[in-house]
Amino acid sequence: MYIVDRTLTFVRGFIMSYGPSGIKKKLWDKEFSSSKWDFIDNTAGDCVYPYLEKYAHNGNILDLGCGPGNTANELAANVYQSYIGVDISEAALAKAVRRSQENGRGQQNSFVNSDFLGYKPTQEFDIILFRESMYHVPYGQVIPILEKYAKHLKPGGVxxxxxxxxxxxxxxxxTRVTAKLDLxxxxxxxxxxxxxxxxxxxNVVVFRPRSKS
Ligand SMILES: C[S@@+](CC[C@H](N)C(=O)[O-])C[C@H]1O[C@@H](n2cnc3c(N)ncnc32)[C@H](O)[C@@H]1O
Known part of the structure; x- marks a missing residue:
């Protein structure tokens, strides 16, 4: 039974990173429609927040794989001007939208239902965040995806x-996570x-594209 469970978990995890967007969406929607991810509704005090506060510069934040609106609502409202959360799960975003409206952040926070591997931003950002979501970027796509998004960082953005x-x-x-961090x-x-x-x-890593000298 243990081996069967481990194999199913591995296959599911593989599809959630490498599968077609439609199937990934169905799997993530199923997870967020259950109580499996309720524990991330409250992540206040997380170690990432001081970094977001330091680099937001009262500007714009793009959160890729934003989940149910925890970052969008726990981050101090006075450190940023606008926040766009992108997530493949409509169920997660429904929570994020509701929570932002209830908190009076309906104008400040907006959300887009998309696969972040294909999403095309239309503005520049002070911060582009992958909070607990880079697990789902295939290793071979980490650099191409970051190069694509780097075009949407403001000068000085991170x-x-x-x-x-x-x-x-x-x-x-x-080891697969440490390989990505090393990369x-x-x-x-x-x-x-x-x-x-x-x-x-x-781990929290703050970085920029290499400066061309
Ligand atoms: C572990 S949760 C993290 C949620 C939130 N960022 C946090 O740290 O609490 C991963 C999130 O990434 C989203 N996600 C996974 N693969 C994605 C993809 N290819 N495109 C957009 N969102 C994705 C999931 O729907 C989920 O909300």
Whole structure:
């Protein structure tokens, strides 16, 4: 039974990263229509917020894989002007829209239902965030996707990536995640990078495209 469960989890995870958008959407909608992800409704105090507050410069934020509106509503409202959250799950976005309206952020926050691998922004941003969503960018697409989005960073703008390097089992390192973190550190100008001494070892990396000298 254990092997069957592990195999199904692996196949599901594979489809959620490499599958066609329509199938990924169905899988994510099913997850957000259940209570599976309710635990991310309240992530106030998360280690990513000081970085968002530092680099937002009262400007514009693009959140790729934004989920149910936790970042959009927990981030201090007075540190940014506008926020666009992109997510493949309509069910997650329905929560995000409702929560933003209830919080009086209906004008400040907006949401787009799209696969971030194909999404085309129409403006420039101070921050482009992948918070717990870069797991779902296939390794071979990390650089092309970031190069595409880099064209939508303002001068001085930054990417911020938050990822867990471990999981709930103490001492376990997720090698596919650390490979992505290493790739970012090799290919971009790192502004700040920290692994937090917290359960599952969250990492926050702030970076920019390499300056051309
Ligand atoms: C682990 S949740 C993280 C949610 C939120 N950013 C947070 O940190 O709490 C991953 C999110 O990425 C979204 N996602 C996964 N693959 C995606 C894709 N290809 N395009 C857009 N969103 C995607 C999921 O629907 C989900 O909301």
């Amino acid at each position: 990417f911020i990536v938050r990822l867990y390097a471990g999981d709930h089992r103490p001492g376990v390192i997720k 970012l550190k090799r290919e971009f100008d790192i502004v700040e990078s920290r692994q937090f001494d917290l359960p599952a070892m969250p």
